[in-house]
Amino acid sequence: MITVKQLTKAFGTFTAVNNLSFDVKPGEVLGFLGPNGAGKSTTMKMITGFLAPTAGVVSVDGHDIVKDTIAAQRLIGYLPEGAPSYGEMTVESFLKFIAEVRGFKGQDAKNCIEKAIHTVELESVRLQPIDTLSKGFKRRVGLAQAVLHDPKILILDEPTDGLDPNQKQHVRELIQNLSKDKIVIISTHILEEVSAVCTRAMIIADGAIVADGTPAELQSMSRYHNAISIRFDSSVDTSSLSSIIGVSEVVHEGDWVTLIPENSDGLLERVNNKLEELNLHAEEIFVERGRLDDVFRKVTREAAQ
């Protein structure tokens, strides 16, 4: 379990992380969301013991990160932003170095290197210097390094940045397949990723938490939550849709018309009735669960004001 209490980091007069408090329990996959410069990476750097907090406490499985750094770092696998690694080393020798640092010897070291190489599919480049690899492979080397010792806590700073859609999918599967007693913290700007892999999402803006909940809970904060989107086949007159009781706004996006509810009760039925009454034929119709990008914009803008 990770406990963060009143965590603050100031660089001179600039406060990057401001009085952050939260717990993460085993089994949780926590997604950090936030605009660039919101303090996501700085928070991760403090949890992993790279930066010392200006104030506040981070405890990793009972180990204080400042007083008991090494013990805490043993439990953590960390992929820093940009997946840095030693470019002149080959993939295999780099992972061998990591295995030695993690205390593996002989056959154990070989086994865990093989497993890591297999997990992130690095077989084809294992003897190449890391400098010669593509961005996607470099990212995977970083991931291999982080998961090598099968850590209880995995902290990944933008793990899918720079990967193609297939590789992104692969990394997401990798995170989902981790056994359920682990703590995973990832940071991302990709909102779909949060609904895909996270059990909990936290939006950070200007160093403070502005939203914290399951992806579904965050979606329900959206004004699109339970909104009804309808696609009509041709340019029909949809102006009268705004007169439906309970519709606060009508949004047109291409062929789509979205009816934003005042409150959610029974809107679908009233919309159906209205469509029948007007004799309008809908090609598609569905109830939205909410849009994360909308929530993201809303809460981060509110924080900025």
Next chain:
Amino acid sequence: MSMLGVVVKRELSSYLATPLAFIFTVIFLVLNGVFAFYLGNFYERGQADLVSFFSFHPWLYLFLVPALAMRLWSEERKTGTIELIMTLPIPTKDLIIGKFLASWLFIGAALLLTFPIWITVNYLGDPDNGVIVASYLGSWFMAGGFLAIGCCLSATTNNQVIAFILSVVVCFLFIVSGFPMVLDVFQSWAPAWLIDAVSSLSFLTHFNAISRGVLDLRDVLYFALVISTWLAATAIVIDMKKAE
């Protein structure tokens, strides 16, 4: 294996993975030869010693050691690997000493490769090999002093060229502080203890003392102190500059 050993091993293997080690060694050996034989008049002096060889070492190290040290920390900062290595369960002290030690051992190996000149002087005459061994040790200690300075200044910047220039300047000050031209400046006004203090800061004073064949504990202690002070400063600089 201890963490220190793991760090030393990685650093050494990264030297061997790049042309750096090879180029450094070749230049070091060639310049040593050029200095000893042409500028030092090794043959013309007609003496069976290696004074003409060792007397150029401070000047050789002045440029070559900062060139070796400049990448130690600035490269880690530039590529971001500093964040990787400092979040692995390795004590910072082991990282700093390990990186230093790897480079120091490497310089030691390059120094050992100058053995043909030792064979030459033994073939031509009958030198005092005790003095030569002491000189080799003195030269290696002095290289360690330069290296520790370079290590610390490399941590101050993520630009290797700046690290190099800073190190050369500071190393130069540590060489010339024993020279008459520097001491003369102090001579007219400064108390004797200050002049002594400045002159005793000089690498040359201590290196020359060791090269005379007298392995005085104070001279060895001096270099040990220089190395540990600069390495301790490295730890402070890294801690201060980490966030940048």
